[in-house]
Amino acid sequence: MKKKAILGILFLLPITIVLILLFTKHNYTPLPVIKNNVAELVNYKSYEEKDTIQFDEKITVLGFLGASVKERGFNILTLNQKIYKRFSGFKHFQLVMLVLPGQDEEIKSLKQQISRFADELKYWNFVIVEKEELERIFYGLESPLQLDENLSSEYVYVIDKDKNLRGRFDDRSKVELREGGVAPYMLYGYNTAMVSELSGKMTDDIRILFEEYRGKSKSKGSDKRREKDLKK
Numbered sequence: 001m002k003k004k005a006i007l008g009i010l011f012l013l014p015i016t017i018v019l020i021l022l023f024t025k026h027n028y029t030p031l032p033v034i035k036n037n038v039a040e041l042v043n044y045k046s047y048e049e050k051d052t053i054q055f056d057e058k059i060t061v062l063g064f065l066g067a068s069v070k071e072r073g074f075n076i077l078t079l080n081q082k083i084y085k086r087f088s089g090f091k092h093f094q095l096v097m098l099v100l101p102g103q104d105e106e107i108k109s110l111k112q113q114i115s116r117f118a119d120e121l122k123y124w125n126f127v128i129v130e131k132e133e134l135e136r137i138f139y140g141l142e143s144p145l146q147l148d149e150n151l152s153s154e155y156v157y158v159i160d161k162d163k164n165l166r167g168r169f170d171d172r173s174k175v176e177l178r179e180g181g182v183a184p185y186m187l188y189g190y191n192t193a194m195v196s197e198l199s200g201k202m203t204d205d206i207r208i209l210f211e212e213y214r215g216k217s218k219s220k221g222s223d224k225r226r227e228k229d230l231k232k
Contacts, residue, residue: 031158031208034188035165039140041096044133046125047107053096053125059209060159063097063192064138065126066151069106073113075154075192080114082198084124087206092161094123098134100151141165143188155189158206166209171201 038055046053055062061083065072079095087093099107107126115121129137134151143165145155158166171187190202 029208030212031166031205032169033160033164034167034169034186035142038159038163038165039137040163041127041129041133041137044127044129046127047099047104049125053094053127055096055159055163057092057161058159059090059093059161059206059213061095061156061206062137062159063095063156064134064147064151064153065097065099066134066147066153067100067103068148068150068152069099069103069110069126071150072152072154072192073110076110077113077117078195078198079156079192080117080124082195083202083206085118086203087210088118088120088123090210094125096125096127098137099126099128100131100134101128103128141188145189153189154193155191157189158202158209160209161213166205168201168205 040056041054044053045051061079063076063079065076076097084095111121111124111126114124118124131151135147138147138151138153141157143155143157145153147153160166165188167189168187170184172182172184176182187201190205191197
């Protein structure tokens with residue numbers, strides 16, 4: 001009888017877990033808004049593309065390459081592998097890298113390297129801007145992180161469809177929370193030099209953001225159906 005009971009539990013337990021996961025509504029904490037209404041790009045197009053690039057109505061990963069396109073090649077390739085390849089199939093998703101003029105050959109070379117690991121570069125946008133425009137966009141984020149002497153940074157930022165900067169108010173690790181003694185600190189940008197941060201924190205945060213908008217979309221669809229039912 002004991003053997004039969006154990007076998008029955010081993011058989012039914014996985015099925016029960018699967019059913020719970022299927023029928024339980026997924027709860028999550030929305031990704032915090034760090035800065036509302038960040039500065040928008042005005043009349044700028046992606047390099048070698050015809051479309052005007054803007055943050056509005058897009059989930060944007062924003063980076064600043066400045067005059068260091070070649071020097072940031074490793075960071076871009078890492079970002080491509082860990083973030084772009086995961087999310088490039090989603091609607092309204094884009095990567096925008098701001099670059100200072102005079103680096104056409106460097107951009108071409110970098111895009112060729114990216115193309116070796118990505119099926120298409122449709123959502124990879126290198127945007128050539130003047131120094132003043134790059135600084136205007138960066139300082140509009142109100143980030144404590146800094147640009148280097150080439151107006152470049154290894155950090156990238158996540159901007160939502162409503163042009164809000166997203167991040168974390170408390171970025172303490174589980175170890176820091178468990179041991180205590182460390183005051184809460186914020187996460188404004190994600191370090192592209194750290195593979196673990198891209199594949200861990202940034203991947204999780206972008207998934208949460210997509211889930212948030214998916215939930216809003218379903219809610220709007222339900223509201224429209226209710227309106228039709230009421231009219232009928």
